[in-house]
Amino acid sequence: MPSDSKGLILRNCNVMDTDSDGHFVIQKDAEIVIRDGLIEAVGPRGNFPIPSAEYEVLSCDSAWVTAGLIDCHTHLIYGGNRVDDYQARLGGGNYLAINRSGGGINSTVESTRATSHEDLLKLAKFRLSQMARSGTTSVEIKSGYGLDLESEIKMLRVARELDGFLGISVKATFLGLHVVPKEFVNRGDDYVEYIVNVVLPEVVNLGLLDAVDGFCESIAFSPGQLAILYERARSLGVAIKGHVEQLSNSSGGSLLAGFDALSADHLEYIDEKGVEDLARKGVVGVLLPGAYYFLSEKTRPPIELMRKHSLAMAVATDANPGTSPLYSLLLAMNMATVLFGLTPQEALRATTSNAARALGYRDRGRIEAGLRADLCVWGIDHPAELSYYLGLSPLIYRITDGVVRDAHTSE
Numbered sequence: 001m002p003s004d005s006k007g008l009i010l011r012n013c014n015v016m017d018t019d020s021d022g023h024f025v026i027q028k029d030a031e032i033v034i035r036d037g038l039i040e041a042v043g044p045r046g047n048f049p050i051p052s053a054e055y056e057v058l059s060c061d062s063a064w065v066t067a068g069l070i071d072c073h074t075h076l077i078y079g080g081n082r083v084d085d086y087q088a089r090l091g092g093g094n095y096l097a098i099n100r101s102g103g104g105i106n107s108t109v110e111s112t113r114a115t116s117h118e119d120l121l122k123l124a125k126f127r128l129s130q131m132a133r134s135g136t137t138s139v140e141i142k143s144g145y146g147l148d149l150e151s152e153i154k155m156l157r158v159a160r161e162l163d164g165f166l167g168i169s170v171k172a173t174f175l176g177l178h179v180v181p182k183e184f185v186n187r188g189d190d191y192v193e194y195i196v197n198v199v200l201p202e203v204v205n206l207g208l209l210d211a212v213d214g215f216c217e218s219i220a221f222s223p224g225q226l227a228i229l230y231e232r233a234r235s236l237g238v239a240i241k242g243h244v245e246q247l248s249n250s251s252g253g254s255l256l257a258g259f260d261a262l263s264a265d266h267l268e269y270i271d272e273k274g275v276e277d278l279a280r281k282g283v284v285g286v287l288l289p290g291a292y293y294f295l296s297e298k299t300r301p302p303i304e305l306m307r308k309h310s311l312a313m314a315v316a317t318d319a320n321p322g323t324s325p326l327y328s329l330l331l332a333m334n335m336a337t338v339l340f341g342l343t344p345q346e347a348l349r350a351t352t353s354n355a356a357r358a359l360g361y362r363d364r365g366r367i368e369a370g371l372r373a374d375l376c377v378w379g380i381d382h383p384a385e386l387s388y389y390l391g392l393s394p395l396i397y398r399i400t401d402g403v404v405r406d407a408h409t410s411e
């Protein structure tokens, strides 16, 4: 296995990528030159006068190479599971009603509070190792199952500790405004004040977050309550994200546009004005087909409007125990094509360059000289095959920071 002490040349590969204008590009029989964790060059075979003693060569035998996949929305740190909710919904129960009666998200809060740092870390590592098998090289992880100072810090510390596990880069997002926890029942405004004035400044001081997030919905928080969080985040220089228009429209998309957010996530119920506002501000729309599927939702995000206004679309797993127990980004891509109507090219851009934007990464998401060498080598014959399989991963190698990892190696 080539190591990163020497340079590395991926030879005889077919490259599929997005150019800096967002267009899908293919290069057949290409070479990718990697040095010191960075892509040094990419182009036709034989184009580079390389001093071969300084480079190891990995022949790809016409395999396809993409940028490493980026999962830009997950909740993969949690204790317990939500099999009870799942069974209740199979029996006719409904997500909103389960949450309103104190189950749902609050039941995962209870089990996550009761799980130790070590156990959360162990569980999250197992989930990440599964994600790696589908080509994930960077992942975002939200807190939001702690909902008190101590438990939110515990979750965010676990997220920080996961950074680099199996070569995967981790961005941590503080989701303090996920739902109102039981101690604050019927006192939502007091809870918002606690999160904004006590918990947020502390997790910022500790350097535990890369962004804030909030859930804008009748079972969670109003746009006015989220605006209080976002004002404070902006004054602290923290990036902003939001769960909006998932189960109803409350103009959360326009709210996020007003705060120049990194991303607006879910968007099943967004209207044209919301799409326009997001697109104008360059906010990425993150589609989460796993939650749509698992909750048997019927309203699809308005993809045609998103195309019409050139909204950058990303796709993520939303891996979480309640609405999306989905860990394969490839399967999320498949769902985005079959359920939402994205093209396979849009699905690839949605998990590479647009997903990088949704996390504020400027150093990855495309295959270009100077960018970080996070790449996936796939055993497929046709570009569209990447989003075609259900539950089969054609991954051969995952390359992170220039280091080649066999598809099935654990640490």
Ligand code: NIG
Pocket: 075, 104, 105, 108, 215, 243, 246, 291, 318, 320, 321, 322, 323, 324
């Ligand atoms: O992205 N929408 C809110 N949050 C999660 C669900 C969390 C849960 O049900 O535990 C989501 O779907």
Ligand code: FE
Pocket: 073, 074, 075, 243, 318, 320
């Ligand atoms: Fe989510």
